[in-house]
Amino acid sequence: MSKPLILVTNDDGIVAPGIRALVEIASEMGEVVVVAPDSPQSGKGHGITIHDPLRLKKVNVFEGIEAWECSGTPVDCVKLAKHVVLKDRKIDLCVSGINHGSNASINIIYSGTLSAAMEAALEGIKSIGFSLDDFSFDADFRPGTPWIRKIMQYTLAHPFESGNLLNVNIPKLPADKLHGLRICRQADGRWVEKFVEGRDPSGQAYYWLSGVFVNSDKSEDTDILALQNGFISIVPSMHDLTNYEAMGSLKEMEDF
Amino acid sequence: MSKPLILVTNDDGIVAPGIRALVEIASEMGEVVVVAPDSPQSGKGHGITIHDPLRLKKVNVFEGIEAWECSGTPVDCVKLAKHVVLKDRKIDLCVSGINHGSNASINIIYSGTLSAAMEAALEGIKSIGFSLDDFSFDADFRPGTPWIRKIMQYTLAHPFESGNLLNVNIPKLPADKLHGLRICRQADGRWVEKFVEGRDPSGQAYYWLSGVFVNSDKSEDTDILALQNGFISIVPSMHDLTNYEAMGSLKEMEDF
Numbered sequence: 428m429s430k431p432l433i434l435v436t437n438d439d440g441i442v443a444p445g446i447r448a449l450v451e452i453a454s455e456m457g458e459v460v461v462v463a464p465d466s467p468q469s470g471k472g473h474g475i476t477i478h479d480p481l482r483l484k485k486v487n488v489f490e491g492i493e494a495w496e497c498s499g500t501p502v503d504c505v506k507l508a509k510h511v512v513l514k515d516r517k518i519d520l521c522v523s524g525i526n527h528g529s530n531a532s533i534n535i536i537y538s539g540t541l542s543a544a545m546e547a548a549l550e551g552i553k554s555i556g557f558s559l560d561d562f563s564f565d566a567d568f569r570p571g572t573p574w575i576r577k578i579m580q581y582t583l584a585h586p587f588e589s590g591n592l593l594n595v596n597i598p599k600l601p602a603d604k605l606h607g608l609r610i611c612r613q614a615d616g617r618w619v620e621k622f623v624e625g626r627d628p629s630g631q632a633y634y635w636l637s638g639v640f641v642n643s644d645k646s647e648d649t650d651i652l653a654l655q656n657g658f659i660s661i662v663p664s665m666h667d668l669t670n671y672e673a674m675g676s677l678k679e680m681e682d683f
Numbered sequence: 684m685s686k687p688l689i690l691v692t693n694d695d696g697i698v699a700p701g702i703r704a705l706v707e708i709a710s711e712m713g714e715v716v717v718v719a720p721d722s723p724q725s726g727k728g729h730g731i732t733i734h735d736p737l738r739l740k741k742v743n744v745f746e747g748i749e750a751w752e753c754s755g756t757p758v759d760c761v762k763l764a765k766h767v768v769l770k771d772r773k774i775d776l777c778v779s780g781i782n783h784g785s786n787a788s789i790n791i792i793y794s795g796t797l798s799a800a801m802e803a804a805l806e807g808i809k810s811i812g813f814s815l816d817d818f819s820f821d822a823d824f825r826p827g828t829p830w831i832r833k834i835m836q837y838t839l840a841h842p843f844e845s846g847n848l849l850n851v852n853i854p855k856l857p858a859d860k861l862h863g864l865r866i867c868r869q870a871d872g873r874w875v876e877k878f879v880e881g882r883d884p885s886g887q888a889y890y891w892l893s894g895v896f897v898n899s900d901k902s903e904d905t906d907i908l909a910l911q912n913g914f915i916s917i918v919p920s921m922h923d924l925t926n927y928e929a930m931g932s933l934k935e936m937e938d939f
Binding site for chain 1: 723725726727728729730731732733734736737738739756758759762763766767789791792793798801805833834836837844846847849850863864865866867868869871873876877878880881883887888889890891892917918919920921922923924925926927929930933934936937939
């Protein structure tokens with residue numbers, strides 16, 4: 428049997444340590460091709476580039492691994508991988524990350540890492556976004572490695588429904604404090620934001636986004652609680668945003 | 684009773700005809716404040732600006748209406764409206780659009796218009812994204828006007844759950860061919876994409892995103908079908924991307 432073809436991408440950019448850690452794990456189990464942004468793209472959500480052309484350049488970043496850097500968003504990277512770089516080839520798995528920072532709870536909708544994974548899922552590719560709850564550039568990705576390996580092996584071995592992806596978050600803990608995997612739902616948390624206001628060198632006002640994440644969702648099956656308890660959270664996620672419960676009560680609007 | 688405070692935004696930019704049409708309708712029923720992008724932001728999804736400061740400028744674009752243009756994404760506009768422009772005031776309704784082009788089906792995840800509406804919903808504000816299925820700058824927004832008015836009036840008069848929003852799409856039809864409102868779910872359609880490849884004036888290769896929307900979802904309660912049948916589609920939408928059905932079958936991964 429031929430080795431599986433694994434696409435690796437991220438949103439922190441092709442030189443981030445997190446993608447390097449993921450490339451190393453992926454290359455143990457398949458043929459790896461990297462298509463990742465040429466600059467940090469955190470918080471780009473499901474953004475795509477419509478009004479500008481995209482650039483794509485083959486680069487030598489990972490020893491012995493085919494790698495391309497792209498001028499666009501993480502979602503652009505997946506589209507270019509599917510339709511240009513790996514055109515006519517079947518991609519068996521897409522892994523995105525490892526993100527420097529958590530993408531649990533509501534962060535999934537802002538995250539370029541998870542949006543890339545969702546885009547792959549929309550293309551019918553099995554897809555996983557990995558994030559470590561540590562924003563620092565020097566984050567230690569080693570404790571999570573055996574668990575990432577396990578999740579990728581499971582995913583390669585089992586069928587997934589088109590349009591689905593896994594949102595995997597790893598707590599910042601040493602290896603002996605990681606208790607295992609938990610299948611969770613997305614906690615209903617929010618960012619409480621404020622803008623730092625200032626003046627630039629020419630005297631013009633600016634506003635810079637800042638904020639803290641607050642989770643008021645106290646139920647027992649959330650990703651946030653799993654992380655707090657030392658587990659790696661796995662939220663099976665999808666692209667259907669319909670609020671089915673609300674459909675019934677809103678029916679009366681048709682005759683309003 | 685004081686007039687409701689209505690925030691208006693969009694993704695086509697503050698000078699697009701679509702937002703002008705929406706401001707006119709909104710100002711019939713409340714005090715309107717506009718915070719909208721200073722340039723087109725289509726396809727920005729739920730992108731936010733983290734690595735750069737934002738600019739905010741009071742502009743005179745709509746006669747007698749307070750209006751601000753912002754250098755960021757549609758989601759940035761909503762955050763700035765909530766935390767800077769309308770700080771300490773209760774926003775009764777946020778309307779985003781009218782988008783030049785459909786945001787039915789999977790388009791909700793790419794759309795800046797709908798992401799702005801979702802961001803407002805996350806802030807606990809009643810929120811609606813409006814789109815007309817006509818990409819042209821000269822699109823005729825008049826046939827949809829009575830229906831937009833009706834949907835806004837209903838929304839102002841009824842409670843909504845925090846985190847929910849309405850994704851409203853209007854077919855491109857004359858007034859006498861618009862049959863009414865339909866509460867729908869998001870059709871499971873996809874973009875089938877290709878990249879136009881070319882060379883820029885300096886000889887460097889570029890890739891430009893292109894594609895066609897394809898709907899293979901043939902069930903009877905979708906937004907796409909409603910639009911095809913001459914109805915205005917309303918999809919109650921939300922921010923929880925958990926695939927609850929998949930949680931059960933994936934439980935075995937915990938012991939893999």
